Amino acid sequence: MQFAQPCVCYARAGKIRGRYWGHHDADRAGDVERLRAEMAGTFTRRHPDRARAFGILFPNRHLHRPQHLAQFAPLDLLNLSALMAAPRKQAQLERHITELLKCRRCPRMQSPPVSGGAITSDVIVIGQAPGPREPVLQRPFAHTAGKTLFRWLEEFCGMNEATVRSKIYFAAVCRCFPGKNSSGTDRVPAPDEIHNCSSWMNDEIRILRPRLIIPVGRLAIRQFIDCAKLEKVIGRKFRVERARHSFDVIPLPHPSGASPWHKIPPGRGLTERALRLIARHPAICELVK
Numbered sequence: 001m002q003f004a005q006p007c008v009c010y011a012r013a014g015k016i017r018g019r020y021w022g023h024h025d026a027d028r029a030g031d032v033e034r035l036r037a038e039m040a041g042t043f044t045r046r047h048p049d050r051a052r053a054f055g056i057l058f059p060n061r062h063l064h065r066p067q068h069l070a071q072f073a074p075l076d077l078l079n080l081s082a083l084m085a086a087p088r089k090q091a092q093l094e095r096h097i098t099e100l101l102k103c104r105r106c107p108r109m110q111s112p113p114v115s116g117g118a119i120t121s122d123v124i125v126i127g128q129a130p131g132p133r134e135p136v137l138q139r140p141f142a143h144t145a146g147k148t149l150f151r152w153l154e155e156f157c158g159m160n161e162a163t164v165r166s167k168i169y170f171a172a173v174c175r176c177f178p179g180k181n182s183s184g185t186d187r188v189p190a191p192d193e194i195h196n197c198s199s200w201m202n203d204e205i206r207i208l209r210p211r212l213i214i215p216v217g218r219l220a221i222r223q224f225i226d227c228a229k230l231e232k233v234i235g236r237k238f239r240v241e242r243a244r245h246s247f248d249v250i251p252l253p254h255p256s257g258a259s260p261w262h263k264i265p266p267g268r269g270l271t272e273r274a275l276r277l278i279a280r281h282p283a284i285c286e287l288v289k
């Protein structure tokens with residue numbers, strides 16, 4: 001977003017004020033006011049869309065009133081730029097999910113892919129792969145593992161399931177149900193399927209530029225850091241770069257009932273430590289405000 005014109009105007013106004021007002025020259029101060037009026041009028045005429053956006057976002061500021069042009073400070077420009085980028089990010093994410101839901105790259109996977117929706121957020125939770133219920137209920141972490149995960153987040157971060165789902169983006173290592181293996185448990189995605197699906201995650205990191213990623217379970221954790229033993233990584237925060245973006249990673253163990261790791265020492269204490277780290281993370285604190 002470029003705002004070259006008001007920056008130039010502001011700089012010019014400041015320069016003139018320094019040169020003339022220092023001499024307490026009333027006539028020239030009047031000249032400055034006239035020049036400001038001209039500059040504000042020029043900006044409003046040339047960029048009616050930006051002037052309108054400014055009025056909506058900062059109703060207490062009045063760009064059309066020339067005496068307030070100097071309030072168009074650099075801080076406001078940064079906020080304005082970030083706020084005006086949000087609809088673009090939302091549109092990109094919606095297009096991304098439309099494409100993701102059409103994906104059929106992996107012949108052994110049971111389509112369709114599962115998505116938690118286009119939630120623009122600074123925080124991403126990454127699961128392993130959906131189970132058999134998620135495609136039917138059309139949301140990730142829809143069954144027993146989800147119950148435990150949302151209970152953890154409510155207990156430590158103060159957000160119930162509905163709030164978490166509306167404020168945090170949900171992704172997964174693989175977005176389709178891999179089917180059952182011969183022993184009747186969910187099949188672990190194969191390396192080629194993980195590779196196929198990784199581009200969706202990279203695109204999400206590029207679009208959202210998250211501050212915090214929470215990988216849930218060993219398979220998800222391994223997409224970001226080495227994880228020979230859960231004891232070495234749970235309860236710690238890591239700085240990771242992926243898709244040309246740096247972010248914090250705080251891993252959680254998988255909350256499914258299949259593994260008791262998070263219920264017995266040392267897993268229980270380490271899981272609580274990880275959840276406290278998540279609750280204190282600035283990106284989570286902003287969601288809870």
Ligand code: SF4
Nearest residue numbers: 103105106176196197
């Ligand atoms: S697992 Fe991922 S890459 Fe494979 S078909 Fe599903 S969405 Fe596409």
